[in-house]
Amino acid sequence: MRTRFAPSPTGPLHLGHAYSACLAHDMAVAEGGTFLLRIEDIDQSRARPEWEAKIYDDLHWLGLGWPTPVMRQSDRMDAYNAALDQLWDAGLLYPCHCNRRDILAALDTPQEGVEPPTGPDGVIYPGTCRPSIAPTGPRPKDTALRLNMARALECLDTPITYSETGTVPMIVSANPLAEIGDIVLARRDMGTSYHLSVTVDDAEQGITHVVRGADLAEATQIHVLLQRLLNLPTPAYHHHKLIRDENGKRLAKRDDAKAIALYRDQGKSPRDVRQLVGL
DSSP: OEEEEOOOSSSOOBHHHHHHHHHHHHHHHHTTOEEEEEEOOOOTTTOOHHHHHHHHHHHHHTTOOOOSSOEEGGGOHHHHHHHHHHHHHTTOEEEEOOOHHHHHHHHTOSSTTOOOOEETTEEOOOOTTOOSSOOOSSOOSSSEEEEOHHHHHHTOSSOOOOOBOSSSOOOOOSOHHHHTOSOEEEOTTTSSOHHHHHHHHHHHTTOSEEEEEGGGGGGHHHHHHHHHHTTOOOOEEEEEOOOBOTTSOBOOTTOGGGBHHHHHHTTOOHHHHHHHHTO
16 A cells, blocks of 8 residues: 655645545555655745745654655646647647636626536636647647546546445536536646646555545546546545534634644644544
């Protein structure tokens, strides 16, 4: 068994991160496997070295260990470009020049106050830039690239499926084109995207069990689709409960009151933190 914890260095780790990291670590150790750490820092506009250093510090304080060197996504653009080239050459990507305002305008929401349709990648793209014929020539750089969902689904000879061992059932859309849409696989300012990077990195690290929060369960079908298109293995998935505050709200990095470092400063022990999150 190989599990991983993959935080972004954009703020302090909180109790929800502690739960996910400890759970992934404990699952691997129980099976005599390996727990890995990955730093997901593709958003260089928000990633900060000081937050990355605090990630290591907090996790070591919790008693977790992992092999080194640690994989950092900012070092892996060659791998993401290779995956994008593979999908482009297969006729599955197209450039998109729409901004959020363009997308909302194209959706033509019928009445004020009605929220636009959303899926696991956000607002469902209406297909404004989708070409009738797959683009040819070199893959364009410095522009957003979307997956042509209809063409991608045509490449599958069996339905999307995966093994789920966590707290939520497997989630697979009956109509991915309408319920997910043409997802972004390369953002103009990043050169990649979360969905592409996490898929490529899990395969590179040989992850056998992806342990993560239930809020990401709906996105798993996207990752399984990309695995199929890129000829990568599909791991098992374990989507766990979310740690919430006293009002039932999911914790976010801006919730400094629940930061692991604060509990450390208050004299709490790693065991205390584990008990707080139900481990």
